[in-house]
Amino acid sequence: MKRTITQIGIIYSPYAEKQDCPIQGAFAPESRGRVEVYPAFVKALATIDTFSHIILIYLFDRAGAVELSRPTFLDEEPHGVFASRHPCRPNGIGMSIVRLDSVQGCVLHVSEIDVLDRTPLIDIKPYVPKFDFRADASNGWTDNKDTVTKPPGRE
C-alpha cells in the first residue's frame, strides 16, 4: 500500500543547520519555535489549547540517503533505524513532543523543539500522559548513554 502525504503546515525553529539542532527536545527546554498550520486546517485545532504538550509529526526533508543501520549521536555502534530516531529512515517521518506555550489562530507557539527550521508538518496529535506514559518502560540500548555532542558530518 502507498499513500501520498501532503503538508498541513510549517514548523519554524532557530535551527537552519543540522549541527545546531538539539538532539532531543526533552533536553532543550529553552528551545522555542512556532508551528503554522495552513488556514484550511484551523478547525482541526479546536480545543488543542487545553493540552500542555503536543506531538508533531513531520517529514525529514533534508535527511541524507536511507541506511537501515547506522550510528546515532549517542554512541559509535550501529543501530537499526527502527531502534533509533535517526532521520535517514524509510519514509522519513519524524516525531517530536513539544511544549505548547500558546495558540493564536493557526499559529502554535512551542518550546522544547528539536526540529529544523521550515520543516514540513504532516500531523499533530495531543500528548496525553494517560495514553502515552509507560511507567515500566526501559530505555533500551540508550540507557546510560549521555553523549550529546555531534561528531562532524554525522547526521
Add this chain to the structure above:
Amino acid sequence: MKRTITQIGIIYSPYAEKQDCPIQGAFAPESRGRVEVYPAFVKALATIDTFSHIILIYLFDRAGAVELSRPTFLDEEPHGVFASRHPCRPNGIGMSIVRLDSVQGCVLHVSEIDVLDRTPLIDIKPYVPKFDFRADASNGWTDNKDTVTKPPGRE
C-alpha cells in the same frame, strides 16, 4: 510538499472490526498482536530487542472521510482532530505505543495493541522514556473523561 509513503510491514491483531478494538493500548495490557516487517527492512530492526516498548506508525486504511472536528469516544463534544487521536484526520497517520514482548527475525510479538488487524505499517520508533516522558504534562480536555464505551456507528 508531498511525499509518497510506502508500507514497510503489516500489523496483525485480534481486531477485524472497529468496534472490537481497544480505545487505547495503555488500557488493554492483555491485547496481543504481531508486527511483520518486510524482509527487505530486517537490518533496520537491529538492537530493537533492547527496548521494552516501541512506537508503531501506521496508516488508518479503513477510516471514514476526514472531518476536521468531531466527537471522540471520550465525550460528546466535538474536538479538532489535531486535539484528538481520531482516525479520520488529514493524512490518516496513526501512532500507538505497544509493549515489545519478543523479536523473531522480522516478526515482533507485541501487547497493549489497539490497532485493526492487517493495518499497513509505515515506521517503527523506539519508545524511550528519557526522550518521551513529560512529567508535568496535562491530559488537556481528556482529563477526568473515562468513557470507554463506543457509541454505535461512531468512529
